[in-house]
Amino acid sequence: MVSTIKFSEFASGGDLANNKTTVGLDNTLTINTRFNNPWTFLASGTTAQRPTPSVNTNYRLRLNTDTQSYEFYDAVSGMWVVLLDTISTGVVLLAPSTDQTIVGAFNLIMATGSMIAPTMLPGNLSLSGNTITSTNSNGNINIIPNGVGATQGITLFGSTTAINADTTSLIQATSVNRAASLSLMTNWNANAGSGIYLSTSRSAIPGTLGAVTSSQILSQINSRGDDGVTGLVVGTQFESVVDGTVSSGIVPGKFNWYTANSSGVSTLGMSLDSAQVFSLVNPLIGSSGGTGVNNGTKTITLGGNLVTSGAFNSTFTMTGATNVTFPTSGTLATTAGSVSSVSGTSNRITSTGGTTPVIDISASYVGQSSITTLGTIGTGVWQGTVIGSTYGGTGVNNGSSTLTLAGNLATSGAFASIFTMTGATNVTFPTSGTLATTASASGIINSGTTNQLAYYAASGTTLSGLSTANNGVLITSGAGVPSISSTLPSAVQGNITTLGQLAADLAFTAPSGANPLYIYLNTDNTFAGTFQLQAGAGSANNGGGLIMYGASHATKPGYVVAGLSSTPASFFTVNNQGTGAGADVFTVSKGGAVVANSSVTCTTLITAPAASQASSLTLGAAYQNPFGYDVVLTVYLAITAATAGTIQIGVGPTNTPTQQTVISGLTLGALAIIPLTIYLPKDYYALVTLTTVTATISGQQAMPV
Numbered sequence: 001m002v003s004t005i006k007f008s009e010f011a012s013g014g015d016l017a018n019n020k021t022t023v024g025l026d027n028t029l030t031i032n033t034r035f036n037n038p039w040t041f042l043a044s045g046t047t048a049q050r051p052t053p054s055v056n057t058n059y060r061l062r063l064n065t066d067t068q069s070y071e072f073y074d075a076v077s078g079m080w081v082v083l084l085d086t087i088s089t090g091v092v093l094l095a096p097s098t099d100q101t102i103v104g105a106f107n108l109i110m111a112t113g114s115m116i117a118p119t120m121l122p123g124n125l126s127l128s129g130n131t132i133t134s135t136n137s138n139g140n141i142n143i144i145p146n147g148v149g150a151t152q153g154i155t156l157f158g159s160t161t162a163i164n165a166d167t168t169s170l171i172q173a174t175s176v177n178r179a180a181s182l183s184l185m186t187n188w189n190a191n192a193g194s195g196i197y198l199s200t201s202r203s204a205i206p207g208t209l210g211a212v213t214s215s216q217i218l219s220q221i222n223s224r225g226d227d228g229v230t231g232l233v234v235g236t237q238f239e240s241v242v243d244g245t246v247s248s249g250i251v252p253g254k255f256n257w258y259t260a261n262s263s264g265v266s267t268l269g270m271s272l273d274s275a276q277v278f279s280l281v282n283p284l285i286g287s288s289g290g291t292g293v294n295n296g297t298k299t300i301t302l303g304g305n306l307v308t309s310g311a312f313n314s315t316f317t318m319t320g321a322t323n324v325t326f327p328t329s330g331t332l333a334t335t336a337g338s339v340s341s342v343s344g345t346s347n348r349i350t351s352t353g354g355t356t357p358v359i360d361i362s363a364s365y366v367g368q369s370s371i372t373t374l375g376t377i378g379t380g381v382w383q384g385t386v387i388g389s390t391y392g393g394t395g396v397n398n399g400s401s402t403l404t405l406a407g408n409l410a411t412s413g414a415f416a417s418i419f420t421m422t423g424a425t426n427v428t429f430p431t432s433g434t435l436a437t438t439a440s441a442s443g444i445i446n447s448g449t450t451n452q453l454a455y456y457a458a459s460g461t462t463l464s465g466l467s468t469a470n471n472g473v474l475i476t477s478g479a480g481v482p483s484i485s486s487t488l489p490s491a492v493q494g495n496i497t498t499l500g501q502l503a504a505d506l507a508f509t510a511p512s513g514a515n516p517l518y519i520y521l522n523t524d525n526t527f528a529g530t531f532q533l534q535a536g537a538g539s540a541n542n543g544g545g546l547i548m549y550g551a552s553h554a555t556k557p558g559y560v561v562a563g564l565s566s567t568p569a570s571f572f573t574v575n576n577q578g579t580g581a582g583a584d585v586f587t588v589s590k591g592g593a594v595v596a597n598s599s600v601t602c603t604t605l606i607t608a609p610a611a612s613q614a615s616s617l618t619l620g621a622a623y624q625n626p627f628g629y630d631v632v633l634t635v636y637l638a639i640t641a642a643t644a645g646t647i648q649i650g651v652g653p654t655n656t657p658t659q660q661t662v663i664s665g666l667t668l669g670a671l672a673i674i675p676l677t678i679y680l681p682k683d684y685y686a687l688v689t690l691t692t693v694t695a696t697i698s699g700q701q702a703m704p705v
Helices: 490-494
Strands: 020-025 032-037 062-064 069-074 079-082 109-112 125-128 131-134 217-226 232-242 253-260 266-272 278-280 306-308 314-316 349-352 358-361 409-411 417-419 453-458 462-466 473-476 482-485 530-534 545-549 560-563 571-575 584-589 594-596 631-652 659-668 672-680 685-704
Touching (some): 659 672, 659 685
Antiparallel strands (some): 020 032, 062 069, 069 079, 125 131, 232 253, 253 266, 266 278, 306 314, 349 358, 409 417, 453 462, 530 545, 631 659
16 A cells, blocks of 8 residues: 655656656646656756767757757767757857768758857758859858957868868859959958968868878869860869978978970979979970070080170180080180191091190001001010911911920020920920930839839839739738738728629628627618618519618518518528528418427417407597407498498508408498408508498407407
8 A cells, every 4th residue: 555645755766768657737736647758858958968879868859058959969960959949140150079960961051159050051042962052143152250369260171081182172153253253351460361271181080180191282273274075174283292201390391383285184394392492394494594405413505505694794606516625724715826626537546635636546546558567566465367487486376375386396595406206296394303315314214024013112213113913902001002912901891881793602700709790781770771681683582581670660660571582482491400401490481381390389378368359440540459369350330321332441560551442332321230340460450441421330349360
């Protein structure tokens, strides 16, 4: 039961939300009544106290105590909208603040006294898209700032969501009267004229900062004319760009002037950079005070005669193509009283120096046939034709280092010499010393006997004979003395690393005492190859062999295998004589049969148990026999689906055995059980794989054999 209280005693429930019910008296103040509130007001407050837009606040009216007008937040346009009937007069054109957006589809212009609010255009102005047009008789549109400070003015923004270098802010005069154009006037200060600020920022939002960068265009003023065909076409262009690095308070600038030529191509004509350097693309013509020629960086080229003016007027008149080098100091002379012309002969005589000529033989002079007599030649290199013997030459082209004579050699002078050749002769002379004749030599050659070798026995001056011996080789002692011997020096024997084919027995000399004799490969446990001894030429049927595998062999690390010849029938045996001439006491045939002629004693003999074992083979993985004896695996496959499937089984000593296909073309649409039987020797691997077959192993068993 709710107690009866007065309305004035009700507890406060806060601001009333939409679609809430309240109670009270009707308009007659006599009946208790429930009131429905489908749409309620927001709390009043200042502009700064506007609530955050949301589904609970959008489109609900509130009183703005700053502007004394009602407003609501439009979620479609994303802005606060002020009711027109509640706004005061005396408005000015302003840009929207950061929390307000002007939407072009509204066809409104933002005008306000102390805030931004949309209002309809006057009757003498029309709005079409982004264009405001005057409809009165004089066609003027006046935008008059009413501020009182030196910075009051008009700012036109041309941007959407980001600053676009191609965006154009256009103020267009369509009247035929030239005076109907853009007119700027200021009355604020008599000392300040009208000004235009063309501003550029990389910020996407007016009023925020975004530094411009080097070479970025700051502004462009394009003068255009109607060509009568395509419309307005640019004739001239005045451009301002950033000329360097931008920093706080510094934006270096550069002016560029462009003009359109007779083909309509806009071309840069001149520029003024931030260093105050003025540049012309084409040379300044003479009638404007220039030379009319591109002089590069140092040379001035005139398109005619040179005339100077001033205290000493001078005229330099050229009568033809002229190339004159001036002296660095002194006074120039006239042609009177001097040599008027000195010239040379091409490729013979050169003349340089002008009025003080220097006559010289041309560097390209090659001589002339009329010169038949020369004086004494003191220096130089002869590079002419071969000089005949009649004129003191050899008559032979001797190349670069060898002198060839067309006969015997005779020298004259204090020691006249004659070298007479009695036949074809090839003699190499020593680099120093005195040549000897056969009558008197500086060395001694001793006579020898048959089959002796000649060698120098004493300081290279005596040639003696070295006695030979049967079946020997030439060796030297540790001191280098040569001799003939049938035994190689021990140092030479140690250097023999390769032997050819042996035609007789190979005997090793037993070491003294109990020292072992090794025959081994000079390697370590990283060796992955084999060391083989075979009574044949390396073929499977050429005789038995002994194969020893390296410790790192890929498949048989450390194995020692006795290889039996494939043909004919062969055996591995243990004989009771060292020469193998006795009785075989243990035999293993090529087929694997083992015969022992006596009892066999084993420390541990592994036999297969009588009971079966549980195996754990999985499909697609190599399974190794872990039991220590040979087994027969029986694997039961539960096949649920197969489309032209295959089943492959492989058994081998490694985990990658070669597989064989046991079932192919298998196609099943329902569950089927297929048993697989696999013989798996001790320590061997088994591998079962399926192709286009869906199956699981329902059971398996290992039976000893």
